[in-house]
Amino acid sequence: xxxLKRKVVKxxxxxxxxxxxxxxxxxxxxxxxxxxxxxxxxxxxLIYLIIKGKVRVYVMNSxxxxxxxxxxxxxxxxxxSALIPHSKRPTxxxxxxxxxxxxxxxxxxxxxCQQSQELMIxxxxxxxxxxxxxxxxxxxxxxxxxxEKVAAFLxxxxxxxxxxxxxxxxxxxxxxxxxxxxxxxxxxxxxxxxKMILLQYKTIVIKDKNKLYSLLHK
Numbered sequence: 001x002x003x004l005k006r007k008v009v010k011x012x013x014x015x016x017x018x019x020x021x022x023x024x025x026x027x028x029x030x031x032x033x034x035x036x037x038x039x040x041x042x043x044x045x046l047i048y049l050i051i052k053g054k055v056r057v058y059v060m061n062s063x064x065x066x067x068x069x070x071x072x073x074x075x076x077x078x079x080x081s082a083l084i085p086h087s088k089r090p091t092x093x094x095x096x097x098x099x100x101x102x103x104x105x106x107x108x109x110x111x112x113c114q115q116s117q118e119l120m121i122x123x124x125x126x127x128x129x130x131x132x133x134x135x136x137x138x139x140x141x142x143x144x145x146x147x148e149k150v151a152a153f154l155x156x157x158x159x160x161x162x163x164x165x166x167x168x169x170x171x172x173x174x175x176x177x178x179x180x181x182x183x184x185x186x187x188x189x190x191x192x193x194x195k196m197i198l199l200q201y202k203t204i205v206i207k208d209k210n211k212l213y214s215l216l217h218k
Contacts, residue, residue: 012125013073013075014076014077014119014122015118018116021115022104023102025105025109025111025112026046026049026109027102028051028102029101030101031095033095034095035094035095036094038079038089038092038093040089040092041089042088043088044079044081044087044088046103046104048077048079048103049076049101049104050072050074050075050076050099050101052074052099053073053096053100054072054096054097055093055094056070057071057072057091057093058094069091069137070133071172071176076126077123079093080126080130136152139152140152140153140177141178146183148216149178150177150179154204154212155212164206166204166205167202167203188204194211195208196209196211196212
């Protein structure tokens with residue numbers, strides 16, 4: 001029996017050896033910065049693999065304010081709602097940079113999942129990761145202070161990507177955490193002073209994850 005465990009895929013980025021499956025099942029699409037790829041309530045018909053660039057996933061609240069859900073990068077997929085027949089998009093996705101994507105109809109991608117266990121497991125784990133991520137996001141939003149929010153976010157990223165460097169700007173983190181950019185910068189500077197992290201240009205290096213964990217388990 002095939003056992004699907006969280007650590008079967010070491011990273012939530014698709015192995016480039018699997019890119020040809022997407023290329024055969026779909027087509028290349030290019031978007032410029034700020035272009036909308038799809039909007040909330042659109043018909044969900046395509047699933048996307050990011051070849052290069054970043055996209056922002058967000059929803060509109062009842063007051064018309066944009067609430068950022070996630071920022072995705074090269075090697076990640078989005079649009080999994082297309083895997084559910086006759087579904088609508090629960091979010092809007094826009095290009096944060098010039099991006100190149102491969103857009104696939106699920107029924108075509110299914111054929112290649114039968115050929116590649118790695119591809120099938122990656123798609124299933126990506127869906128599971130999305131559920132886990134949303135649960136963690138809700139916990140951060142409603143139960144954590146600003147230090148705990150930033151620490152939990154950093155730990156979540158290294159858990160999924162299995163690496164100690166995180167490529168997010170302070171502004172991107174602020175939009176994801178519901179904090180101001182100034183607040184995020186202050187917290188990160190304090191973490192660096194305590195030697196938990198090292199701040200580099202658009203990159204955060206985790207130096208002591210145990211200290212970060214200690215903020216969440218006082």
